[in-house]
Amino acid sequence: MSAAILELSDVHKHYTNGDTTVRALDGVSLTIRRGEFVAIMGQSGSGKSTLMNIVGCLDRPTSGSYRVLGKEAANLSADELASLRRETFGFVFQRYNLLATATAGENVEIPSVYAGLPKQKRSQRASGLLQRLGLGDRTDHRPNELSGGQQQRVAIARALVNDPPVILADEPTGALDTRSGDEVLTLLKELHAEGRTIILITHAENVAQHASRIVRIQDGQILDDNGTIETETVDATGAENKVCASGVSLGTSMQEALVTAWRSLQVNMFRTVLTLLGIIIGVAAVVAMLAVGEGSRQKVLDRISSFGTNLMLVRPGAEGIRNSGDIATLIPEDAAALKKLPNIETALPERSGRMTVRYGNRDYQTSVQGTGEDFPSAREWQVAEGQFFNADDMKQYAPVVVLGGTVAKTLFPDGRASVGKYVLLKNVPFLVIGVMTEKGASPNGSDQDDVIFLPINTGLVRLFGKNYLSSITLKVSDAADIAATQERVENLLRERHRTEDFRVRNMASYLQAAMETQDTFTLLLGTVAAISLLVGGIGVMNIMLVSVVERTREIGIRMATGARTRDILLQFNIEAAVVCAAGGLLGILVGVGAGMILRYSGMTVIFFMTPALLAFACASATGLIFGYLPARKAARLDPVIALASE
Ligand code: ADP
Secondary structure: OOOEEEEHHHHHHEEEEEEEEEEEEEEEEEEEEEEOOOEEEOOOOOHHHHHHHHHHHOOOOOOOEEEOEEEHHHHHHHHHHHHHHHHHHHEEEOOOOOOOOOOHHHHHHHHHOOOOOOOOOOHHHHHHOOOHOOHHHHHHOOOOHHOOHHHHHHHHHHHOOOOOOOEEEEOOOOOOHHHHHHHHHHHHHHHHHHOOOOOEOOOOOOHHHHOEEEEEEEEEEEEEEEOOOOOOOOOOOOHHHHOOOOOOOHHHHHHHHHHHHHHHHOOHHHHHHHHHHHHHHHHHHHHHHHHHHHHHHHHHHHHHHHHOOEEEEEOOOOHHHHOOOOOOOHHHHHHHHHHHHOEEEEEEEEEEEOOOOOHHHHHHEEEEEEEEOOOHHHOOEEEEEOHHHHHHHHHOOEEEEEOHHHHHHHHHHHOOOOOOOOOEEEEEEEEEEEOOOOEEEOOOOEEEEOOEEEHHHHHHHHHHHHOOOEEEEEEEEHHHHHHHHHHHHHHHHHHHOOOOOOOEEHHHHHHHHHHHHHHOOOOHHHHHHHHHHHOOOOOOOHHHHHHHOOOOHHHHHHHHOOOOOHHHHHHHHHHHHHHHHHHHHHHHHHHHHHHHHHOOOOOOOOOOOOHHHHHHHHHHHHHHHHHHHHHHHHHHHOHHHHHOOO
């Protein structure tokens, strides 16, 4: 006699539903030896499927002992059971249980994927089996393109792919016409002849007759067993040799999970796109908003630092009071006094106003600025032609002007010389002694070259008609000491004015204040964007949960064919991660696109890598985190329950 391969002794399976207990199996003892062809026969409700689930390690008995190849199944963990299933059993179900989204070849491969067989060997084996079962030309067909009989043959090929010693067939002919049913039975007999142990579950007498041993079951108990009939043809040793590695390499299952993920996302394309949209919007928002934030920050920074960080500005009017109109508190003598302070390199008394300048019959409105002779060095802005006015011009109230580039071009088109000509300001003739180099537009878009400079003294007397200043620009020698210098400036002015009717700002402090505002702004934008990413993540979780419910049966099939908890966990997690990573990539593109549009519409937008990478990483992490819960839910499903779901 050959060795016992499966041994059940006094196995009970009870289902309790409220007060009633159903004894689906009620003390079953059964030994099946290697190489037997056993039919388990009984009426519907007799407990056949329950027995098959226990035999196939899909379910555990309530009590009693079940040993597979001498190992007590009750002592095995879920993953050990999975590997036992994978290595020992090939399942054939009444309803075929093929994955609708996979081709025949891929369906056949599934158990070998979980067994860790390399891709090439897998497909070789799968197509070899399909060939043998007469489906060589159907490898790339999906189940819905195959007849029932063909689908069942695919299922048999799947059961054989890991070359298991035992084939468990649960009503394999139940859904088939007579001819297809006969084909399947012939096939089972062939497999038996090759040395496999076949357990056939059926309610039909004529089907059971194909087996060499018939075990009749009723109300969860064995009614009759025509005993063990030794078959001579059996070569029981071959089947036990494993064709596959016992563990799945992470790489293989990862790759497989990626393919499966992509497949299942493709099947529900519309839903996938909607889910993606959530992530895309989130990531795009992060990228675009932070680019806008950075742009506006840079713009403010440029504007302020173009003025120079070693500069201080004194303006008339007390702190905190909105001043309208002119305030007559700063005078040129203040500038002269300030210039004598230590660390002050230059003090420029300034006043400006808009005026019409005339040359010949051309009139042009521009900004006229009275300033000191040190202007070019303080503002690092040189003349292009002629010269800037000097201290003598200042003392003598000389009627001279230096033109900004735009004014020079407007009044003297075609490159005609302007230096040495006279222009009229308020009908007073002024000699053009120089033209400034062009500075171009300021960061806020105004034309810095649309200006005329003249000695402040001349301006106050001849043009502005009043003897006070609109500002004093101070340049310090040592920018590091700017705070102390500012204090000295304030003290001196307070002494001179006997009141605090002025404000002093240094550019560094402007810069800092502006940066703080900008950072808050960027943070605000970033937060809004992060919230939308979070909402996207919740969307992903929602869809994944729905997907788990929808695909419970698929999960059951995968588990029956040997998937471990972590294979299922990995698969669903990867699906979520794939959605989020794809959403992340598209989101970056959309974000950059949106930023480009904003830039085109005149906004300063600066892209930088960090937020894009960060958003992508966030999206992928969102996938992993929000995908974990659904994935765990899927992985924890009981294989029997999962298989039973419609
Ligand atoms: P068969 O496969 O022979 O038709 P089953 O093994 O499916 O029979 O069921 C045997 C008995 O156990 C039936 O009375 C059935 O109603 C009951 N049963 C099966 N599964 C469950 C379950 N999950 N919960 C409660 N009762 C069940």
